[in-house]
Amino acid sequence: MSDYTLTGNVRHDLGKGASRRLRRANLQVPAIIYGGTKAPQAIAIDKTIFYKSIDEEAFFSSLITLDIDGQKEQVVVRDLQRHPHKPLVTHADFLRVDAAQELTMNVPLHVIGEEDCRGIKEQDGVLHILATDIEVSCLPKHLPEYLEVDISDLELGDTLHISDLKLPEGVTSVALSHGEDHDAGVVSITHPTRGTTEGDEEEEQAAEAGESASEEPESDSSEGDEENKGE
Structure with a gap:
């Protein structure tokens, strides 16, 4: 687990104006x-x-030490409010952590084994990411920085679900605690979608133009012949 320490001080000047x-x-x-x-x-x-810390994925699934005026507390990030148009954080919310109490956190999923996946290498399948994180419950000391999703054994048409993930000791899935109906897919190997290329579009347009020309009524040319005869 990554080690993050943030420093700061207690705010005594409160209100929107003070925050601005x-x-x-x-x-x-x-x-x-x-x-x-x-x-x-x-x-x-x-x-x-x-x-610097919020640029790292692990920051959002790690225990953080807040050193506020010399008093240290362990917390996790609960929310960041961001400026609608600028790359700025306008406010941060931190939740105190009790070592004896379980907490719920969203933990990112890291896909591994793609280079060995038969469904991709031999069967020309395409990897689809169905979930980028899952919600887990655990004691703070068991909080994982991320969870691995191993797809090396997947074949074309296979789907890995939450129940297929190997969760660390002491970590449970919040979704699965609600029953099997909540066992959502996290990755799948599917047939590639066949899109129309630019070259195909041009060929189709040319073919359609040729068909249109061949379907023109012969009366046009006959009318022209009649006019020539009259002349």
Whole structure:
């Protein structure tokens, strides 16, 4: 599991105006910590390390240490509010983690074994990604950074479902806890779709033009002959 530490301080100047001033200073990002037995706390986190962290997929499925005014807490990301037009995070929500309490998180899926997949190599199948992550439940210490989806044994027409995934010890699927009807597919190997190429379109147009020409009534040429005779 990746190790992330963010630093910051408690925000005492609250409200929308205060958040705007904080963002304009361009040094910190307004955020909140909630959950557990403590009251929600407004904080400001240092921007540089935070922006580097959110560029990494693992950040969103890892335990994060928040060092706020020297007080450390373990949290996970719950939500990021982003600017509608600019690559900026306007607010971050963090959930406190209790080592003795299970939490639910969306964990990304990493497909492996594509180079050995018979359905792709020998049967000309196409890989379709049906899900990029799944929701799991586990204690914080068991939280996986990602889950592997091994497709090396798949053949054309095969589908892997959530129940086919090898989950680490202590990790369960939230979907499967609701019953077999929720055992959704995550990847499949299907026949390639045959699209019409530009060359095919040109050939079809030429053929259609030829058919149209051959279907023209012969009366046109006969009328011309009659006119020539008259002349």
